[in-house]
Amino acid sequence: MTTPHRTAAAIAVSALVIAGAHLLGASSAHADGVKPSAPPGTEPSASAPVPIDSNSPGLKIPQGGTLAPPKVLDIAEVVEDLGGEQRRQETNQSVMMALQAEVLFTENSAVLSAQAAARIQAIGQEINQQKATRVRVFGFTDDQGSYEHGKELSKQRADSVQAELAKTVTSPNVTFDVRGYSEDYPIADNGTEEGRKKNRRVEITFPRGAAG
Secondary structure (H helix, E strand, O other): OOHHHHHHHHHHHHHHHHHHHHHHHOOOOOOOOOOOOOOOOOOOOOOOOOOOOOOOOOOOOOOOOOOOOOOOOOOOEEEEOOOOOEEEEEOOOEEEEEEEHHHOOOOOOOOOOHHHHHHHHHHHHHHHHHOOOEEEEEEEOOOOOOHHHHHHHHHHHHHHHHHHHHHHOOOOOOEEEEEEOOOOOOOOOOOOHHHHHHHOEEEEEEEOOOOO
16 A cells, blocks of 8 residues: 555655745845845745645655654734734744834824824833844835935834834843834735735834844
8 A cells, every 4th residue: 555655755746845934934134235035034934735645656755764853834824904914924933023113103294193102112012022033114105205314214214213112122132123114015905095004114124032
């Protein structure tokens, strides 16, 4: 009987495909001035597995072969409030909080409102609880106006959020990575106002636990 061998082989190949995709999707360091393909820390951990025919005659573990050890991939949980003003994305490794610009600033401004300060302080308290040592603060805009203006505004907004976080985050070992990406990396369609509103945001990302 060869069916058990073929089934085991299909599982082994599936594990290799997923593990390979995980490695290819892992974040990598980028030198200053080099535009990454995605903001660091936001890349998917894996792509969908390639369909495999378990009845293929070529899928058979050789005599004495064994299956690769199982590997658990990150599972992202995304929670967004009803108005879309705040979105939380959490994996086994990190937490990302995205705040819409409208709840933080007035139009075309980088000055935080009082309500925004309270939201950011709450995130700072969670950073303290997680004992994170690296915090990323990335600003984004929609595609309206010039790219350079968006670049400047998104960086100024990220700087404002980082400055407010620094008032709450108490660990002296925390390193902040602050960047402005203008209209790059939209999460919604810029062709509608609803989509543009989601794209105008500041993202705060930090590792879970003491894995900073």
